Amino acid sequence: MKRILRNIGIVFLTFLVLGVIGFVAWAGTPYQPEPPALESIDRAAVETGRGWLVFDPEDTAPSTGLILYPGGRVDYRAYAPQAEAIADHGYKVVLVPMPLNFAIFGLNRADEVIAAFPDIKAWAVGGHSLGGAMAAEYVKSSPPSVKGLVLWAAYPANDALRDSSLEVISIYASNDQVATIQEINESKMNLPEDTIFVGIEGGNHAGFGWYGPQSGDGILAISRKEQQAQVVAGTAAFLEDLVGE
Numbered sequence: 001m002k003r004i005l006r007n008i009g010i011v012f013l014t015f016l017v018l019g020v021i022g023f024v025a026w027a028g029t030p031y032q033p034e035p036p037a038l039e040s041i042d043r044a045a046v047e048t049g050r051g052w053l054v055f056d057p058e059d060t061a062p063s064t065g066l067i068l069y070p071g072g073r074v075d076y077r078a079y080a081p082q083a084e085a086i087a088d089h090g091y092k093v094v095l096v097p098m099p100l101n102f103a104i105f106g107l108n109r110a111d112e113v114i115a116a117f118p119d120i121k122a123w124a125v126g127g128h129s130l131g132g133a134m135a136a137e138y139v140k141s142s143p144p145s146v147k148g149l150v151l152w153a154a155y156p157a158n159d160a161l162r163d164s165s166l167e168v169i170s171i172y173a174s175n176d177q178v179a180t181i182q183e184i185n186e187s188k189m190n191l192p193e194d195t196i197f198v199g200i201e202g203g204n205h206a207g208f209g210w211y212g213p214q215s216g217d218g219i220l221a222i223s224r225k226e227q228q229a230q231v232v233a234g235t236a237a238f239l240e241d242l243v244g245e
Contacts, residue, residue, distance in 0.1 A: 030101040031211035033078040040080035044095075052113065053080060053095040055087035064242050065092035065120040066150065066235070067110045069103040069127030069135050071209065076101075078211035079128065082232055089236035092120055103127060103134035110135075114143055122242040124167075126150025126235075128208045129179060133157060139166055147242045150235055152208045153179040155187030168195040169238040171231055173203030175218035198234040203227040 033041070044053040053076070056062060066086060070076035076097045083093040094113050099105035110125050123146045127135045132154020139149050140160050148167040153176055161168070168191055172184045181199075188195070200207075202221035206214040208231060210224070220227070 030073045030075045031078065031209075031214065033075050033080065034210040034212060037078050037080045037210040040084045041077050043084060044080060047116070050112070051097045053077065053083065055080075055083045055093045055095075057087055057090045057092075060090055061119070062087075062090055062092045063120060064090075064122045064239055065094065065117065065124070066239060067094050067096060067113050067123060067125045067135075068150075069096060069106075069109075069125070069131030070098060070101070071128040071153075072103070072130035073101050074128070074131075074209060074211050078209040081210055082208075082228055082235075085228070085232040086236050086239070089232075089239070091236070091239050092117065098131075103131045107134050107138055110138055110142070110146075114145060121145060122147045124148035124150050124239060124242060126152065127154065128152040129154055129205065136161060139164075148238065150238065152231060153205050155179065155184060156190050159190040162190055162192065164192055166192065167238070167242060168192055169198065169234065170195060171198045171200065171208075171234050173200040173205065173207060173227065175202060175221055176205040177216055177218040178205035178214065196234075196238060198230070200227055200230045203230070 044055055047054060068079055068083060070079060076095050079095055083095050087093045096109045096113060114123055125135045125139055125146055126132055126149060132151040136149060136156035139146055151170040153172055174181060204220045205217045207220050207224050207227035
């Protein structure tokens with residue numbers, strides 16, 4: 001009997017190790033940034049040793065900032081064009097890499113960003129898809145300088161933010177089959193009553209980034225540039241209303 005149990009344990013451990021190896025290999029091959037993202041990356045400041053991509057407006061010293069978490073298994077650099085465009089509206093925008101390309105493993109990385117830029121008096125933390133969901137988890141117990149939450153095709157896992165005083169914007173797309181309109185509508189009960197909802201007609205899930213098509217997604221019925229322009233406009237307008245102490 002002991003030999004049987006030992007053999008079962010060995011088999012289980014073997015499958016567990018193989019599963020972990022397989023996951024690490026899969027997670028380590030994320031969706032890659034496309035040419036427009038690569039062009040924006042070249043114009044970003046890179047924090048040595050941390051890998052953050054930092055975008056600042058050219059002519060002003062910003063007092064409001066946005067920290068963006070990438071979608072699951074998406075290279076964080078794929079959001080560089082949006083980050084650059086939002087920065088051009090007068091805000092500091094920081095793109096944060098995640099362990100194994102999943103924000104669930106780097107939930108509190110915004111803490112380091114906030115500490116590194118004390119001149120920013122009001123922060124919003126947000127992200128795309130899983131990145132947005134993890135941003136929603138982070139802001140539940142974030143520093144006082146965090147005033148807002150930005151959700152791109154994302155929603156919180158529970159109702160912990162329903163009575164929050166945070167400002168929240170949820171931007172979603174009509175043809176998104178990963179974060180569907182039904183799921184977005186259901187998420188309304190988990191967010192503050194004054195949450196701003198912005199729908200993009202004809203947009204899809206992958207249209208929030210520059211990393212190509214995504215498995216299981218709906219059809220993109222508008223240009224990717226048009227979807228991104230609406231994402232940028234909605235996010236920048238939201239940041240305008242955040243006020244730091």
